[in-house]
Amino acid sequence: MKHVTAASALALAGGLTLVTPANARAAHDDTSPIGGSMLGRHGVVLDAGAKPLPKTESSAFVVADGDTGEVLAAKDPHGRYLPASTLKILTAVTLIPRLNKNKTIKPSAEACNVEGSAVGLTQHRIYKVDDLFRALMMVSGNDAAVALAETNGGMARTLADMNAEAKRLQALDTVAKTPNGLDKPGQSSSAYDLALIARAGLANPDFREYVGTKVAEFPAPAGKHYQIANHNRLLGSYPGMIGVKNGWTTKAMGSFAGAARRDGHTIIVTVMHNEGSFWGEVKDLLDWGFAARGRVTPVGALVGPVPKARPTKPVGGPPVAAPAPSQPAASGQDSPMVGAGALVVAVGLLGGVAWLVYGVRRRSRLRRDEGA
Structure with missing residues (x-):
């Protein structure tokens, strides 16, 4: 049985593609040996x-x-x-x-x-x-x-x-x-x-x-x-x-x-x-x-390394990329959550007090979802 894959055509000096066939164990699965x-x-x-x-x-x-x-x-x-x-x-x-x-x-x-x-x-x-x-x-x-x-x-x-x-x-x-x-x-x-x-x-x-x-x-x-x-x-x-x-x-x-x-x-x-x-x-x-x-x-x-965790997606909103712990936001720069909060407040001012209250509550909920 002959197996031809795109990875097999890669030169070693040009980079290796770490692949995991269907019978290889996933990182989260403890029921079978690593690799199959x-x-x-x-x-x-x-x-x-x-x-x-x-x-x-x-x-x-x-x-x-x-x-x-x-x-x-x-x-x-x-x-x-x-x-x-x-x-x-x-x-x-x-x-x-x-x-x-x-x-x-x-x-x-x-x-x-x-x-x-x-x-x-x-x-x-x-x-x-x-x-x-x-x-x-x-x-x-x-x-x-x-x-x-x-x-x-x-x-x-x-x-x-x-x-x-x-x-x-x-x-x-x-x-x-x-x-x-x-x-x-x-x-x-x-x-x-x-x-x-x-x-x-x-x-x-x-x-x-x-x-x-x-x-x-x-x-x-x-x-x-x-x-x-x-x-x-x-x-x-x-x-x-x-x-x-x-x-x-x-x-x-x-x-x-x-x-x-x-x-x-x-x-x-x-x-x-x-x-x-x-x-x-x-x-x-x-x-x-x-x-x-x-x-x-x-x-x-031979399985690939454990994949890095992806940014979470808040319910009802676009994906939010959380900054790496070792790279805090520079002084004077707003974080993604602060920017989102300002937008919500602006919508509230235009729409009335009721929308302002709604925006503050929504911002608080998003902060809890992101662990802030």
Whole structure:
């Protein structure tokens, strides 16, 4: 069965269309798994007419069409596992829009001394936010993750922002307890969520640049630099590989989220809890995805983010756009409700006292409807 949609024709660099097919769960519906009822299964989820999947030791995986959002195959897609450093994808997706990439910062001693993989930060004001994101996604710098969290206002605020972003993207299996993915009780993600978050990241040009850079210069004290190389072994070796991120801890085992693009089409593959080397398995799953794209019935979908609330429409009147809380009306300017009130008063003066009283009452009722 061949599926041809307008979204599938979009180039990755030109923007992704987040689609939700009929079987995907709506944001307000808690009765079925996110992405469709078939994705609630713990075993392999595959169209009966599809070619067999390659062998994999991963406890969970997702193969999806990155352009249309169609999930082509999966295994335990919503199973919750420790994400290891693949959680840094959420860190980047959350913080890239919030931080000025040209800002120069001085990391704390805590950031410089964090355990695990590191880019080697020192307590000097020589690092741009741009450098830190590159270190985060290229060499999995745990120190860079903490420094970025500090730049965002601290660990508590950053974790709150990350978890809010996960909810906005409908990545509801994901709970961030750290910005770097180091194992911590209660932290989790899923193969489905990693695909969802990675796809959201790939829609951002800066994110694509960070995850797709093979080698870069990184600042050191005294005006010096040293080279850092991307940990993604498929970047440059697998045809069309875009990025994204791998991870590993002794408890999480191996995990990976990545995407490749060929002949105008993008395939996303995520794997979690792989006890061995997953690189060969990811290549096989990508190959399978490119061959299956447009030829198998999807088993679900990567859903879009939760839509923003629309302005309410008062009964008997035109829509009223309420100003954003962070953007109050400037001093000396009337709000929409004040303008409406003045109009009502003018009509009352022309029509007599009775209409004036009616206008005041109507204005009061409208104010209550808008929460004023």
